[in-house]
Amino acid sequence: MSQHYDESSVRVLKGLEPVKERPGMYTRTTDPTHICQEVIDNAADEALGGFARRIAVTVHLDGSLSVEDDGRGIPVGLHPQEGVPVVELVFTRLHAGGKFNKKDGGAYAFSGGLHGVGVSVTNALSTRLEVEVRRDGGVWHMAFAGGDVVEPLAHVGECKPRTSGTRVRVWPDARYFESPRYSMSELERLLRAKAVLLPGVTVTLTVERPEAPEVRQWQYPEGLKSYLAELFNGDEPVAPLFSAEAYIGRDHEQFAPGEGAQWALAWFEDGAGGESYVNLIPTPSGGTHEAGLRAGVFEAVKSFVDHHNLLPRGVKLMAEDVWSRVRFVLSARVLDPQFQGQTKEKLTSRDALKLVATLVRDPVELWLNQHVEAGKKIAELAIRQAQSRLKSVKKVEKKKGSGVAVLPGKLTDCESEDIERNELFLVEGDSAGGSAKLARDKEYQAILPLRGKVLNSWETDRDQLFSNAEIHDISVAIGVDPHAPGDEVDLSGLRYGKIAILSDADVDGSHIQVLLLTLFYRHFSRLLEKGHIYIAQPPLYRVDVPGQGKSRPPRKIYALDEAELTATLERLRSENVRESSLAISRFKGLGEMNPEQLRDTTMHPDTRRLTQVRIRPGALDETRRMFSMLMGKGEAASRRSWMEARGNEVEADV
Secondary structure, three states: OOOOOOHHHOOOOOHHHHHHHHHHHHOOOOOOOHHHHHHHHHHHHHOHHHHHHHHEEOOOOOOOHHHHHHOOOOOEEEEOOOOOEEEHHHHHHOOOOOOOOOOOOOOOOOOOOOOOHHHHHHHOOOEEEEEEEEOOOOOEEEHHHHHHHEEEEEEEEOOOOOOOEEEEEEEEOHHOOOOOOOOOOHHHHHHHHHHHHOOOOEEEEEOOOOOOOOOEOOOOOOOOHHHHOOOOOOOOOOOOOOEEEEOOOOOOOOOOOOOOOEEEEOOOOOOOOOEEEEOOOOOOOOOOHHHHHHHHHHHHHHHHHHOOOOOOOOOOOOOOOOOOEEEEEEEEOOOOOOOOOOOOOOOOHHHHHHHHHHHEEEHHHHHHOOOOHHHHHHHHHHHHHHHHHHHHHHHHHOOOOOOOOOOOOEEEOOOOOOOOOOOOEEEEEEHHHHHHHHOOOOOEEEEEEEOOOOOOOOOOHHHHHOOOOHHHHHHHHHHHOOOOOOOOOOOOOOOOOOOEEEOOHHHHHHHHHHHHHHHHHHHEEHHHOOEEEEOOOOOOOOEEOOOOOOOOOOOOEEOOHHHHHHHHHHHHHHOOOHHHOEEEEEOOHHOOHHHHHHHHHHHHHOOEEEEEEEOOOOHHHHHHHHHHHOOOOHHHHHHHHHHHHHHHOOOOOO
């Protein structure tokens, strides 16, 4: 291994080099389907804006894939700042595109491609890519190889004045993918979904064969309703399928005009699940828009049940009882969607939850009250599910025995007896504990505030642990006695499925995390093994973004740390938001957050960041040595040596 390290050792990746070096950061590398999806999404965005009526995809015999639309065509003129054709910019520059400008008059009001890296990634990971643009009465052609221009933009012919559109043909580079073959099932599902979500748009898939091409075409005149009915697979729903849509009008305080959702729902005796989309982008991992649909439907059904007095005594409905038998299709339209990663499989925009929940509740409740018999069947299904859940909880209770511990007085307990669902937050300080009590969901979230720093228990005997009041309260609250690694432990008394450490996002907060993790590793190791221990991650920064005209209301964006803050500011700059107009706040501690902020960023299951703590397989000895070196009383020399050797890796928190 070379020991040479100087100024020349630092390499700066330019252009599309980062994509080629680390393709997994930008796309799925199992097969080339996702890089082709980027091209399809661009065509779909044209249709979403009302500029295209046809999307045609062809899988060619030579392994290439082409996407053609009849949209406006990518602009071919010179960019006013960069001085190169815009079509070249789009395919060769990361973070270049027509979807960042959301102000009145922008090219796209709603779109899925908001990272600005989509088709440039496709280009970088292809041996060849050709673009043909029909626009302003002319036909233009350009070709790339490995992301570089090999055939400059050229005017190659004429077309009818009213004819326009774009055709992109891609030859994926097999070196970057585990399999060179497209996932035809995924491709068909994607194109069928585009047809569902774009009423009036014809979507075709042609697969060239040596004998004759295979052609499939999709059109759904009833949109989501007919699509969901197709997904029933012959099963009969409990009540008639319900579909609707709702969008924000002008002058709304929180959301932009046009934001909203359309959905289709049906309840079944067996089976649940569904598909969701954001600006036509499929989100197989769900996200906040699905959470909003779930919340809105639950509130509507709960209101219907209460209004008709259908709930038996002693039964309490939960969201899972209503949602566990629903099949659905959801299409959300969000102005600035934030996805988890470039593959966009999960929506993380916190505002989307409130947006969809707000718009869904009233139409669903109105439909239930207009179709009372159907509503009662849905209510009965949910009530049976709740009763079944309560029976399973009672079975667990009987195994606990008759001993009853006196819970610590400062514990604010939850109401639910469903151990798997219950959560306990160990909160740093009384002031943060007060905010957490107001921010929690009292149904299943409990709060135990800790005063000061917990004892370093690495070298404390088990018999002496309870001399420390904080450790005593933690043990009694969770319902498990201290034990050594390898001991036979009875976890039937465990009162919470998740035990989350919630401390400030600063050095002291990190120290408290280490002390509590030391306690759990040394004296409650079975909880770590079973995956019950978590760390809650509150944000360190809040960025207040002012409103930009009627189409974009003010926003609050939270950043976990300095790196995330930098990325947020870069994204805002790309949206042409003036940095001088931003207000950046740094939270000094959890006590500074009001309950609503704490709930949205740290405690709500759909918008928080909760990291599970596990011991890496095969790292037991290494973990024990590290704890001993960090927490042992006689290890000062070892800690000093370790800090001298690793101190350069520390990131300053200023």
